[in-house]
Amino acid sequence: MFCDDVWKRSARLIRAIHEHPFNTALSAGTLDRERFAFYIVQDARYLEAFSRALALASARATDTEDAVFFAESAHAALAAERTLHAGYIEEFGLTADDLAGIGTSPTCLGYSSFLQATALADPYPVLAAAVLPCFWVYQDVGTTLLENTAGVEDHPYRAWIATYSDPAFAESTERAKNITDRLAATTDDATREAMARAFFRATEYEWMFWDSAWHRETWPTAEWLA
Numbered sequence: 001m002f003c004d005d006v007w008k009r010s011a012r013l014i015r016a017i018h019e020h021p022f023n024t025a026l027s028a029g030t031l032d033r034e035r036f037a038f039y040i041v042q043d044a045r046y047l048e049a050f051s052r053a054l055a056l057a058s059a060r061a062t063d064t065e066d067a068v069f070f071a072e073s074a075h076a077a078l079a080a081e082r083t084l085h086a087g088y089i090e091e092f093g094l095t096a097d098d099l100a101g102i103g104t105s106p107t108c109l110g111y112s113s114f115l116q117a118t119a120l121a122d123p124y125p126v127l128a129a130a131v132l133p134c135f136w137v138y139q140d141v142g143t144t145l146l147e148n149t150a151g152v153e154d155h156p157y158r159a160w161i162a163t164y165s166d167p168a169f170a171e172s173t174e175r176a177k178n179i180t181d182r183l184a185a186t187t188d189d190a191t192r193e194a195m196a197r198a199f200f201r202a203t204e205y206e207w208m209f210w211d212s213a214w215h216r217e218t219w220p221t222a223e224w225l226a
């Protein structure tokens with residue numbers, strides 16, 4: 001099956017995601033607030049783009065059940081942004097003015113733009129494969145973090161871990177995988193190859209997203225603009 005195949009081929013990259021210092025510190029509860037705040041602000045922006053890509057997947061779906069799934073997922077992404085992310089942003093005391101002053105990072109813009117370009121310009125099966133790692137990687141990391149932090153009381157990032165280890169999110173991940181497998185099975189070789197490339201690119205961006213939060217990535221050219 002397509003999903004099993006691309007997941008196996010991503011094994012080393014997935015391991016690197018699990019072992020990234022951002023995620024090991026997130027798991028240990030030692031991740032500093034500055035890095036997590038950077039991540040949450042960028043991720044709130046990412047989720048708006050992800051939601052748009054999902055809404056476009058819903059519009060382009062050839063199967064009504066798939067259209068429902070993608071529309072619900074588009075809504076869930078924005079709902080997460082308005083609860084989980086907005087909750088942390090409030091906890092960190094970031095005002096609307098603070099947020100307006102924080103630039104979207106190169107990686108966040110790259111990942112967001114990649115998803116939206118795929119949504120608008122690539123075949124629908126390629127779009128399904130591009131959004132799949134957004135579900136699968138988070139579900140995988142979320143459940144691992146839940147296992148690793150099971151006995152920990154008052155984990156500072158408990159709400160984040162709970163969101164992505166939720167059985168409902170695992171169910172969505174299964175749905176996204178099933179849709180992608182069905183589309184891969186019924187398309188041509190060239191499209192299947194493009195699906196694999198989109199899956200790998202999105203998974204690379206997932207690693208980069210955590211890495212960019214760890215380093216609090218900025219635009220190297222920012223100082224030359226007024």
Ligand SMILES: Cc1ncc(CO)c(N)n1
Pocket residue numbers: 043046047077133134135138206209
């Ligand atoms: C970067 C990224 N990928 C996936 C998810 C899960 O939807 C998220 N919140 N952020």
